[in-house]
Amino acid sequence: MQSPEVLVLQASYTNPVHADAIGEMLNHYAEDVMGGGQSLPADIREQLASELAKRPHAFSVLAFVAGEPVGLVNCFEGFSTFACRPLVNIHDVVVLHSHRGQGISQKMLAKVEEIARQRGCCKLTLEVLEGNEAAQAAYRRQGFDDYQLDPQMGRALFWQKGL
Secondary structure, three states, X not given: OOOOOEEEEEOOOOOHHHHHHHHHHHHHHHHOHHHOOOOOOHXXXXXXXXXXXXXXXXXXXXXXXXXXXXXXXXXXXXXXOOOOEEEEXXXXXXXXXXXXXXXXXXXXXXXXXXXXXXXXXXXXXXXXXXXXXXXXXXXXXXXXXXXXXXXHHOOOOOOXXXX
């Protein structure tokens, strides 16, 4: 039997179906051990799309199977000073457990790349946990790799400081 077709599209933050899907998918990610293992508060799930809509350099890509959301990628445009061009940071990538291993993340990342190229971006960036080998393999299939300017200085590290 053939798998149902996957619909991948750029989300419209004002579309109620898309807005609900964004909150639902991000909550699925948050509940996963790779996302911290805790549900998002209901108000965050409900307000996420409208808050993203206020950020002109944000965009999201959704995947649907049989009309149901199965994947999400949230992205933010930044700027490369070295290239003097925009870049896209892939901030969240999630595929429902039931749909993993079907190439859905690959299709969503291809859509992100298409949008980035349309925007004249010089590169895509993302962060991935050291222990998330499945995600690393998926990203490598799309041409991602760790980042370094000079091998003697080592790989770039992603750090944070909570405010």
